Amino acid sequence: MTGTVSPAVAQVTAIEASLFVFVVLTALATAFARDVLAAVIVFGAYSLGMAALYTFYRAPDVAMTEAAISAGVTTVLLLLTLAKTTRIDHEAVFESVNYPAAGAAGLLFAGLAITMVDVPAVGSPDAPVWSNPDVTQWYLAETYAETGVENTVMAVLAAFRGFDTFGEAVVVFAAGIAALIVLRREVFA
Amino acid sequence: MSDAPDVDAGGRGDESGGRDDAGGKRDADDGGRDDDRSGSADPPRRSGRLDSETRQGTPYTESQVIMSTVKVVSPFAFTYGLFVTFHGGGSPGGGFQGGAIMAAVVFMIAFAFGIEATRQWLANTVVVALAVGGTLAFAAIGLLPVALGGAFLQYDLLPLPILDPVKYGMEAVEIIGIAAIVSGVLMGLFFVLARGFNGEDSGPSIGERDPFSDGESPEDGDGVATDGGER
Amino acid sequence: MSVVDATLGAGYTVGDFLLIVAAGFVVLAIGMLYRAVKGPTMQDRVLAVNVLGTNTVVILAILGAALSEPTFLDIALVYALLNFLMAIAISKFTVERGGVL
Structure with missing residues (x-):
């Protein structure tokens, strides 16, 4: 900004x-x-x-x-x-409209909306992201030197938290297997 | 939907009679549509039930507009999916997004040229190989540094001769790992959803060999039959 | 100092003007939403969602120009290519409600 x-x-x-x-x-x-x-x-x-x-x-x-x-x-x-x-x-x-369901959804929304007051504005210098600028700035500044890619998001995904990404990939793979089991098939065809 | 009552009437008769009836009717229908479906080649798999005929194996009608447009668009979309995958290090995107785009291209082709034809062209082996191979490749790239005495996914230990092991290790994870898993699983979900739930005539299912569905297929058939009877 | 930073007048730059144009396109999308929701026939809805997709491509392109972020065009391209898939999927589905795919 x-x-x-x-x-x-x-x-x-x-x-x-x-x-x-x-x-x-x-x-x-x-x-x-x-x-x-x-x-x-x-x-x-x-x-x-x-x-x-x-x-x-x-x-x-x-x-x-x-x-x-x-x-x-x-x-x-x-x-x-x-x-x-x-x-x-x-x-x-x-x-x-199902009024009990709408009321429950409204209550949930109200409960979440209360927390909105404390959320900092977009780009605000008071945001918690900036309270420890060494961390965020380090990722933005050192990603290329550390990993050789320019896209910080991809560097974080594939290198800095690679084990989490491996877990996510296995979850996607497991989702395919779960679909096979639910539909009672052995092959995707 | 127009021929649904006829098929239903055939299905409620004698079991074998109904099967023949429906098969003949389908063949007559297929006469107008040329040989887009391989369905007329294997009549024994037909059951004559309403849901299996009109729901599970949805017939395909070709549309000249969609086919021509998909012929033009799909190469570009596939190339763009490859670009997003391979160029994830320098621009937005990466393996997940690129794999999803490439799977969407397959959906596009399937809608234009028929899901059955696409299923035969893109065999189950390919889909499973993509998903399983991607997972194994990711695990291999992750565990190789462990075998060499490092940590999981410690890229700088990867034995790459000339290239920068960190950068190309990450690219390898994105390309042959995540992109392959995502595109394979999404294509598989598409094909398995297009086939539907456990129809008797809907291709190889777990069927007799599986202990879970032993003796359940008659119930399934009954459920479908009552469903058809309500119409 | 790119074209986006050039001053149009009264403190507004070309980038600000482009952002206003993008907001106008979003307002048009809200208008089109009426047809997508109400649309008496499914053909209306297919057309509406196609227009909305094209509208989004334009919005993303304008945002990319206004904020000097050329990489936004990549996302616009994804929508341009995949919006077509959404249109053909829904239009083929509307024929006998998935009886013919």
């Missing part, structure tokens, strides 16, 4: 605000859509907004993961699952 003049801040909040509105609207529509296919489609739109938001917050790796996984994979897998189920025809666009 180099633009510290007030007009720049104003516009930053403009695009942030519009993206937030978009994301919240798509999330609500996904939750309340009566037709499952419509919910899947709107969920795709939600991922579009989330990717734009991640991108705006300078997290291009997360945004690319969101793009590749949700646009390319999740929608297709959900559609394939829907193709195996039967459809219930309804005229209504939205599901009728």
